[in-house]
Amino acid sequence: MNIKEWIFTTDHKRVGILYLIGSMAAFAIAGVMAMMMRIELSTLGPTITDNPTTYNVWLYSHGAIMILAFQIPALTGFFANFCIPLMIGAKDVAFPRVNALSVWLFYVGVILALLTFFVPDPPDVMWTGYPPYSTITTGNTAFYTFTVLILGFASIIGGVNFLTTVAYMRAPGMGWTKLNIFVWCTLGAFVLQLIFVPVLGTAVTLISLDKYLGTHFFDPTNGGDVLTYQNLFWFYSHPAVYVIFLPFFGVLFEIVATFARNQVFNYKMVVFGGIFGIVALAGVVWVHHLYVSGMADWLRIGMMITTLMISVPVGLMLIGLVGTLYKGSITFETPMLYASGVMFLFLIGGLTGIPLALPSLTIHLARTYYVVGHFHYVMAVAGTFAIFAGVYYWFPKFTGRMYNEFWGKLGFWITFVGTNIVFWTMMDIGVQGMPRRYYDYAQFPQFVSAHQLMTLGSIILGIGFVIAVVNWIVGAIRGPKAGDNPWGSHSLEWTTVSPPPYGNWPSPPSVAENWTPYGYEKR
């Protein structure tokens, strides 16, 4: 294997795999940060570091890296790159060189994020970077700003690329209602990225201007306003949740349809009700992150209603996913096991979000472990399980080899148990008042045993993820040959050889009039 060929590749599959490797490295590092925090919190007082700043830097990097360098790039980088051209029957993306540029930028962003651990005075501003602290800290907020800007730019040019690719490069005969659900979901995510990433870029740039060049955007003593930043930040960062949610649900749809050997339940409901609904509502709910930030009361009540309305498109997508099981013929290989797990994790996560839609309940719950537990269930863990499901599912396609089924299933069960121990306990002590982002909790000694239980759970969780990643590495090197279509899927990406060659098909595919990616039963 020629390393230069990989670095300078413009092939969408290789770009995708580079995204996967980079994002998994980021996942590993951010995961280690999480373990360090859990160990630190296992006793009252200092445990493994006596410097709160060290803990705050772990916390900052865990959040920022997991979201910006793991979940978003894994979903809109790896899965989108690898699957979309194959699913729509294209030879490559519309702008292959721009695609290569985006993965290079992504690596620059990841390296910048990892430099956090080597620069003196690393940023300790949390992934939200709220001023005034971020503008007066001795930490290097600029690292935060530039990590966000570069990863954001990588994402924007990816978005332009994929919207063009799907609009103009579908195989002959492939209408808009024959696209895989994953393609629709990813399109929705990229539309959100294109609209909202510039707002985040603006917000973090203004912070660095305030800190280093002496402007006063967020400085109230000179006519600025600290709340402006929070509005700008969440105007992007709430849609970012859907940038993660939509593609991971798309991955689940592909897996569930394949392993239930069934058509997607009510395709048009999922696309035009679910995905379109989420894209439409994504930008008008952000104030629910600011329910205790001193926003105007009418805004808090208004966004309570829009936030509750989100349950409609999300509910329709969940009905579509679960409905796909109806009268199916379900087998439980590892990808399907992970996907089934997500259905339950997401259910817990989604429903525990409903109290958080109400400002009057959030006035107690905000900024506690309840919120942390909720968003880990709904986005962090559900998303990561879906990413793992997807990697297992397309593993035979992108490596040509098969992973080990036994270790795959074992890894799933261990992770699933660990996850529930950690995050259920977290929500429980959150309701009782444990605030988040605490290095120490001397004023809440009653939570020591719960913290120890979570530390234990996080170790179990970590073991499960390690088993999965080792399983992939061993499978990619020594696994048995998988064949072109081991799952018997009807989707277009399985019609080429594994791994697909440069150009994907010897001759461009075209699809028949009655073809759909989910046509398992002949009618």
Next chain:
Amino acid sequence: MRNVKKLAAAAGCLVSASIAFAAANPVTAGSGAPPAIKDPAVEWDHLWREVIIDITIIGVVFALITAWLLWRYRHRPGNETGHAPKLSAAAAVAWVVIPTFVFLADDLYLAAKGWQLWNVYREVPADRLEISLETGMYSFDYTYPNGVRTQNELKVPAGKPVLLRMTSRDTLHNHFIPDFRVKEDSMPGRITYLWFLPKEAGKQHVVSCAAYCGVMHSYMAGKIVVLSPEDYKAWYDQEGAKLNDTKSAAEQTKAMPARKS
């Protein structure tokens, strides 16, 4: 065609049901009688229990359906592909419209309930103790109406609503009192408020910062000490008198050199 009619009837029922739901839970009460003081903490526990029951029912139903489908339609020999029936146009629309109405009805119900409680949190009773709070890295500095100042310890009388008007001199902070189910940010350049109803004399309640405010964020904590009204008045007058003594003493020392010259 019959399907469409059935569908329309079902949708009609749902619309009227959700309107009735909303009407039965008016957003603002307006009976005219002077309302008794509602304790937000108690009301919070009520609504929390109600919402938890609501989401538990939805969750259990969804989870059972999912588990049943996963088990019932597992692969069995002779059953190599799925046999999902093709949805008719009416059924496809019904699967959008009916869940939408069910979800919206529940949303509307919760929104009405949430709004009611929100009004309790934001409308402060007129008979109250008003205290101003300035937060800073890393302390809560309270100032009473008579000018008495305390740090990280707020003494309040039982049975009287306490209103905190908050601002900050440096970064964001948050005055979180878990026992009273209330918190709100304080920040430079704006004044925010929260109120709570202390009830039991002799009790202490933890106050903790809930907005990441810097290195020592987790050590920024204090307490609320609830005194009986008599004890509180004694303490308040005594501190006020002390303050006046020091004030007049300070004025005298300031004034003396002026007289000399």
